[in-house]
Amino acid sequence: MKREIKFRAWDKKAKASFNNATAVYRHVPNGMLTNLFQKLSSRNELKGYGTLPFTLGEFKTWAMNNSEFLRLFNLWVADDYSKKSKPSVDRINPYRGYEFRNMQWLSWNENYIKGVAEVSEKKQKPILMLKDGAEVGKFKSVKDAQYFLGLKSNGDITLVLQGKRNTVKGYTFIFENSELLEGKHEQK
Numbered sequence: 001m002k003r004e005i006k007f008r009a010w011d012k013k014a015k016a017s018f019n020n021a022t023a024v025y026r027h028v029p030n031g032m033l034t035n036l037f038q039k040l041s042s043r044n045e046l047k048g049y050g051t052l053p054f055t056l057g058e059f060k061t062w063a064m065n066n067s068e069f070l071r072l073f074n075l076w077v078a079d080d081y082s083k084k085s086k087p088s089v090d091r092i093n094p095y096r097g098y099e100f101r102n103m104q105w106l107s108w109n110e111n112y113i114k115g116v117a118e119v120s121e122k123k124q125k126p127i128l129m130l131k132d133g134a135e136v137g138k139f140k141s142v143k144d145a146q147y148f149l150g151l152k153s154n155g156d157i158t159l160v161l162q163g164k165r166n167t168v169k170g171y172t173f174i175f176e177n178s179e180l181l182e183g184k185h186e187q188k
Contacts (some may be wrong), residue, residue: 049097
């Protein structure tokens with residue numbers, strides 16, 4: 001009964017907010033989930049994970065039985081359909097495709113922030129700091145080494161890693177994993 005009251009309230013709010021039938025449909029659970037399913041399907045194939053392992057009907061059932069989706073959808077409606085508060089499906093492990101055990105509901109903004117952090121983490125490459133050929137430091141990224149040395153930018157460290165410069169403040173740098181080498185490195 002409680003869910004049915006919510007559905008009527010969502011329908012009423014969508015009809016009051018939009019005069020176009022398509023826009024109304026995209027702002028009620030059935031339409032929003034259909035649109036999202038199409039986007040997930042496209043994204044899954046684009047990233048090389050193949051077709052989704054569930055149907056549109058299974059996706060809708062999963063969402064409508066998920067209290068977090070219902071909570072987020074309610075907030076989205078209350079927030080006048082703000083993009084930042086729209087329900088969004090997050091892949092818990094970004095190295096796997098969309099499958100129910102790897103999916104959770106977040107607001108669009110929470111998912112965006114999580115995605116930015118994941119991309120940043122993926123780009124980090126561990127580097128070693130050497131003095132006269134001996135390892136004196138290890139950093140998870142060039143940015144960390146930059147902060148450690150008190151540099152305004154990481155450009156000089158990057159030039160050392162690329163073999164275009166010999167040292168920065170008397171130190172040489174190499175990638176910890178030799179497979180990550182981007183240029184020839186000469187240690188002097």
